[in-house]
Amino acid sequence: MNTADLGLPVDVPSTALFTDQYELTMLQAALKAGTAGRRSVFEVFTRRLPEGRRYGVVAGTGRVLDAVENFRFDTDVLDFLAERNIVDEPTLKWLAGYRFSGDIWGYPEGEVYFPGSPIMRVEGSFAECVLLETVILSILNHDSAIAAAASRMSSAAGDRPLIEMGARRTHELAAVAAARAAYVGGFATTSDLAAGFRYGIPTVGTSAHAFTLLHDHERDAFRAQVDSLGRGTTLLVDTYDVAEAVRTAVQVAGPELGAVRIDSGDLLLVAHQVRRQLDELGATRTRITVTSDLDEYAIASLAAAPVDAYGVGTQLVTGSGHPTCSMVYKLVARAESADPQAPLVPVAKKSTGGKTSVGGRKWAARRLDADGVAEAEVIGTGEVPADLVDRQLLVELVKSGEVVAREPLAAPRARHAAARANLPLSATQLSRGEPVIPTEYVQGRSGS
Amino acid sequence: MNTADLGLPVDVPSTALFTDQYELTMLQAALKAGTAGRRSVFEVFTRRLPEGRRYGVVAGTGRVLDAVENFRFDTDVLDFLAERNIVDEPTLKWLAGYRFSGDIWGYPEGEVYFPGSPIMRVEGSFAECVLLETVILSILNHDSAIAAAASRMSSAAGDRPLIEMGARRTHELAAVAAARAAYVGGFATTSDLAAGFRYGIPTVGTSAHAFTLLHDHERDAFRAQVDSLGRGTTLLVDTYDVAEAVRTAVQVAGPELGAVRIDSGDLLLVAHQVRRQLDELGATRTRITVTSDLDEYAIASLAAAPVDAYGVGTQLVTGSGHPTCSMVYKLVARAESADPQAPLVPVAKKSTGGKTSVGGRKWAARRLDADGVAEAEVIGTGEVPADLVDRQLLVELVKSGEVVAREPLAAPRARHAAARANLPLSATQLSRGEPVIPTEYVQGRSGS
Numbered sequence: 001m002n003t004a005d006l007g008l009p010v011d012v013p014s015t016a017l018f019t020d021q022y023e024l025t026m027l028q029a030a031l032k033a034g035t036a037g038r039r040s041v042f043e044v045f046t047r048r049l050p051e052g053r054r055y056g057v058v059a060g061t062g063r064v065l066d067a068v069e070n071f072r073f074d075t076d077v078l079d080f081l082a083e084r085n086i087v088d089e090p091t092l093k094w095l096a097g098y099r100f101s102g103d104i105w106g107y108p109e110g111e112v113y114f115p116g117s118p119i120m121r122v123e124g125s126f127a128e129c130v131l132l133e134t135v136i137l138s139i140l141n142h143d144s145a146i147a148a149a150a151s152r153m154s155s156a157a158g159d160r161p162l163i164e165m166g167a168r169r170t171h172e173l174a175a176v177a178a179a180r181a182a183y184v185g186g187f188a189t190t191s192d193l194a195a196g197f198r199y200g201i202p203t204v205g206t207s208a209h210a211f212t213l214l215h216d217h218e219r220d221a222f223r224a225q226v227d228s229l230g231r232g233t234t235l236l237v238d239t240y241d242v243a244e245a246v247r248t249a250v251q252v253a254g255p256e257l258g259a260v261r262i263d264s265g266d267l268l269l270v271a272h273q274v275r276r277q278l279d280e281l282g283a284t285r286t287r288i289t290v291t292s293d294l295d296e297y298a299i300a301s302l303a304a305a306p307v308d309a310y311g312v313g314t315q316l317v318t319g320s321g322h323p324t325c326s327m328v329y330k331l332v333a334r335a336e337s338a339d340p341q342a343p344l345v346p347v348a349k350k351s352t353g354g355k356t357s358v359g360g361r362k363w364a365a366r367r368l369d370a371d372g373v374a375e376a377e378v379i380g381t382g383e384v385p386a387d388l389v390d391r392q393l394l395v396e397l398v399k400s401g402e403v404v405a406r407e408p409l410a411a412p413r414a415r416h417a418a419a420r421a422n423l424p425l426s427a428t429q430l431s432r433g434e435p436v437i438p439t440e441y442v443q444g445r446s447g448s
Numbered sequence: 449m450n451t452a453d454l455g456l457p458v459d460v461p462s463t464a465l466f467t468d469q470y471e472l473t474m475l476q477a478a479l480k481a482g483t484a485g486r487r488s489v490f491e492v493f494t495r496r497l498p499e500g501r502r503y504g505v506v507a508g509t510g511r512v513l514d515a516v517e518n519f520r521f522d523t524d525v526l527d528f529l530a531e532r533n534i535v536d537e538p539t540l541k542w543l544a545g546y547r548f549s550g551d552i553w554g555y556p557e558g559e560v561y562f563p564g565s566p567i568m569r570v571e572g573s574f575a576e577c578v579l580l581e582t583v584i585l586s587i588l589n590h591d592s593a594i595a596a597a598a599s600r601m602s603s604a605a606g607d608r609p610l611i612e613m614g615a616r617r618t619h620e621l622a623a624v625a626a627a628r629a630a631y632v633g634g635f636a637t638t639s640d641l642a643a644g645f646r647y648g649i650p651t652v653g654t655s656a657h658a659f660t661l662l663h664d665h666e667r668d669a670f671r672a673q674v675d676s677l678g679r680g681t682t683l684l685v686d687t688y689d690v691a692e693a694v695r696t697a698v699q700v701a702g703p704e705l706g707a708v709r710i711d712s713g714d715l716l717l718v719a720h721q722v723r724r725q726l727d728e729l730g731a732t733r734t735r736i737t738v739t740s741d742l743d744e745y746a747i748a749s750l751a752a753a754p755v756d757a758y759g760v761g762t763q764l765v766t767g768s769g770h771p772t773c774s775m776v777y778k779l780v781a782r783a784e785s786a787d788p789q790a791p792l793v794p795v796a797k798k799s800t801g802g803k804t805s806v807g808g809r810k811w812a813a814r815r816l817d818a819d820g821v822a823e824a825e826v827i828g829t830g831e832v833p834a835d836l837v838d839r840q841l842l843v844e845l846v847k848s849g850e851v852v853a854r855e856p857l858a859a860p861r862a863r864h865a866a867a868r869a870n871l872p873l874s875a876t877q878l879s880r881g882e883p884v885i886p887t888e889y890v891q892g893r894s895g896s
Contacts, residue, residue: 015620017641017642017645018615018620018621018623018624018640018641018642019615019640019641019642020613020615020616020639020640020641020653021639021640021641021644021651021652021653022639022653022654022655022656023653023656024641024653025653025654025655025676025677026654026655026656026658026659028676028677029655029659029672029673029675029676029677030659030662030672031676032672032675032676033663033668033671033672033675033676035662035663035672038662040662042658067620077645080641080644080645081641084644084651086641086651088676126658126662130656130658133616133656133658134615134616134640135620137616137617138615138616138617138618138619138620138623139619139620141616141617141618142617142618142619142620142622143619165468167466167467167468167582167586168468168581168582168585168586168589168777169585169586169589169590169772170586170589170590170622170771170772171586171587171590171591171619171621171622171625172463172466172515172583172586172587172590173466173619173621173622174590174618174619174621174622175466175586176466177619191468191469191470192466192467192468192469192582193465193466193467193468193469193472193528193529193534194465194466194467196469196528196532197465197525197528203469203532203534204469205468205469205470205471205472205473206470206473206474207470207473207474207477208470208471208474208578208581209778209779209797210474210490210574210578210581210778210779211474211477211478213779213782213795213796213797214478214483214486214488214574214779214782214795215481215483216784220481223481224477224478224480224481224483225477227477227480227481228473228476228477228479228480228481228536229473229476229477238797238799239797239798239799240797240798240799241798241799242799264797264799265799314772314774317772318771318772319771323618323766323767323771324617324618324762324765324766326762329616330657330658331657331658331661331662334661334662336664347661347662348661349657349661349686349687349688349712350687350688350689351686351687351688351689351690351712351713
């Protein structure tokens with residue numbers, strides 16, 4: 001399996017067109033004005049968490065690295081831009097040679113974030129950095145929204161495994177990224193074969209109602225499934241009558257039956273009934289999987305029910321009410337030339353209508369209390385206070401255009417579990433509330 | 449531009465892996481049981497519209513046709529399935545030769561739909577049809593959700609053009625599909641270059657706040673932009689002080705300035721102020737584009753404001769509160785053999801826990817009142833009543849595996865405008881309500 005992004009399609013030979021047109025027209029105007037080379041710092045951050053959420057989860061960083069690496073303007077793309085008169089000849093020439101040669105720092109994938117956290121920082125010439133805005137935001141806004149929902153669901157599920165099964169509820173490639181983000185957020189497996197192929201996430205699945213309906217009798221369907229997939233399979237028991245189906249299932253598979261799945265009805269009630277019936281039939285080790293319209297609240301409400309695994313679809317891939325984050329990519333500082341020694345000038349939108357931000361190239365650190373629990377997200381410009389130097393959050397991801405921080409997907413998954421565990425306990429309350437730790441701004445000695 | 453799906457990625461050489469694992473395990477079990485060849489009819493429908501919505505919009509049909517055409521199991525995919533032991537050897541052999549050879553009928557893209565509408569009907573052997581479930585639902589659920597939001601926004605906008613600019617708020621390839629669905633729903637243009645490349649949708653864009661902040665003075669930025677992009681460009685006027693920026697903009701570009709864009713603040717108030725100021729400065733033909741957090745309600749509230757165009761991002765690509773539809777793909781009838789003459793038996797899930805559906809192979813027609821306005825969505829099995837024969841909704845899309853209904857994207861866009869215009873006037877009310885026409889079920893003489 002190579003590292004090319006699954007999102008790299010045959011018809012768009014690179015990620016360069018996952019870009020809003022204005023990035024290219026700004027480039028053209030800056031090239032002509034002689035300002036395109038000014039050393040610039042862009043930062044990705046969010047002004048607020050989705051309403052009521054206690055923390056955010058950074059996801060998609062690995063995909064961003066793939067996208068940056070594959071961001072180039074091939075002949076097909078250049079021909080398109082020329083034909084449509086989107087940019088002029090000098091700009092096309094410049095784009096033909098484009099490779100990002102700057103630096104990217106960011107919160108490592110799986111880390112939690114808060115309002116104002118500089119989740120990613122992109123530095124280089126204005127020209128090379130501005131082009132990356134759209135694709136970086138697409139990836140981080142989508143993947144982080146899914147991971148945040150996944151994290152809430154996985155804390156609600158405790159030790160019980162979660163199955164991601166939302167492919168049918170979202171765009172077919174968003175589904176693959178969603179399965180990846182869900183894994184980072186704590187899901188165990190996915191139904192999506194492309195996510196298994198691309199990212200090595202364990203895949204699962206046995207049968208749907210159609211399989212029972214295909215056969216003349218439910219018993220025939222169960223027998224066909226057990227004959228082919230073995231007694232350890234999961235039989236779907238709610239096509240006709242659940243109690244009748246459970247009886248038939250154990251008759252066909254014996255007490256070695258792996259699991260039954262319930263996909264409709266009052267799951268709390270039905271799970272108790274099915275558990276009692278399975279136990280009476282001697283199938284005491286047969287597990288119960290539930291899969292009907294679950295979200296983190298439904299999962300929490302089933303904590304005391306005899307449920308062994310949860311399958312989650314719609315609510316996962318739509319971010320459980322928040323299908324996107326509000327991350328933005330803003331120019332926060334720039335020099336007056338390309339000279340690496342030229343001083344950076346902090347910049348920020350100032351109009352009174354909102355959407356203002358804090359200028360300057362930022363660091364971030366998480367301050368801990370005496371018990372080692374997170375107590376504040378500290379963000380500043382200039383020098384990092386001595387007591388926070390070891391608690392800094394940004395790590396180097398791309399150095400002079402070279403990706404330096406690839407990691408297997410198990411790493412952000414473990415990192416997320418650890419970061420969440422290090423937050424105050426109220427972080428995992430599902431009720432609406434404020435961010436679980438405050439964001440504090442510190443002005444260092446040499447601002448910028 | 450060829451017809452290969454933009455979603456066709458280098459690393460997944462076909463659409464076959466955009467599939468839940470259980471489709472393949474059902475196939476394996478059915479092959480072994482000798483039931484895989486049973487002639488089957490699957491239908492895509494939705495049990496309800498998103499809460500409060502008056503109608504749904506079918507979108508993604510053209511992408512489904514691409515996905516079906518590209519659904520094949522290449523060596524890479526087969527190797528993956530074998531390595532992971534997802535299916536057995538006979539199933540792998542069967543998959544190696546897979547090409548869909550059945551028939552697909554459906555509502556033409558852009559058509560409106562209601563609860564129960566058989567939006568798509570897939571017929572063939574159980575084996576060949578069941579495999580297509582996940583990717584068909586992914587595409588229709590995503591694209592139709594976006595098109596429904598787009599349709600509400602375009603009816604709220606009236607004759608004023610809508611710009612799709614949500615790429616940064618959703619997965620980078622979902623964004624391309626979203627731009628396509630928005631165009632079907634009535635949007636005029638997109639910011640997404642990949643959507644222009646892939647689907648020929650007109651692209652637009654000029655500059656962001658970063659461009660102003662890059663320069664030492666707002667005036668320098670405006671001059672740079674006008675020098676490069678011409679006086680017809682759109683200048684963004686809310687980086688610092690709006691009134692000052694408008695004055696500078698007209699000084700720099702003259703009254704020929706194409707447009708100004710306002711991206712923050714109280715749009716209603718600011719639009720009036722800016723219009724007055726532009727008129728006083730003699731820039732009476734300079735247009736005003738607004739782009740801040742718009743949805744259909746905000747667009748409607750600006751109907752009386754001097755606004756010339758709307759740019760919509762987040763709320764469009766997240767379906768304005770409903771980021772997915774609840775379309776399902778259900779086996780509704782099957783024969784007891786592969787024989788094309790074998791009678792179809794209607795089937796349906798029957799358990800008491802909800803999610804039941806109506807069995808049988810269905811037709812659908814839209815009944816009109818005396819004035820030619822839609823008054824009911826009529827769905828039935830068996831023979832179509834004589835008075836509805838000419839009002840049938842399903843058209844042939846794939847015949848014996850061959851796509852027979854390709855069309856340029858202008859066709860579903862025009863079709864949607866016509867279909868919406870043919871609904872009762874209350875269809876375009878933005879307030880919550882019931883579906884604008886009822887769904888009626890008719891049992892024909894020879895059911896199934």
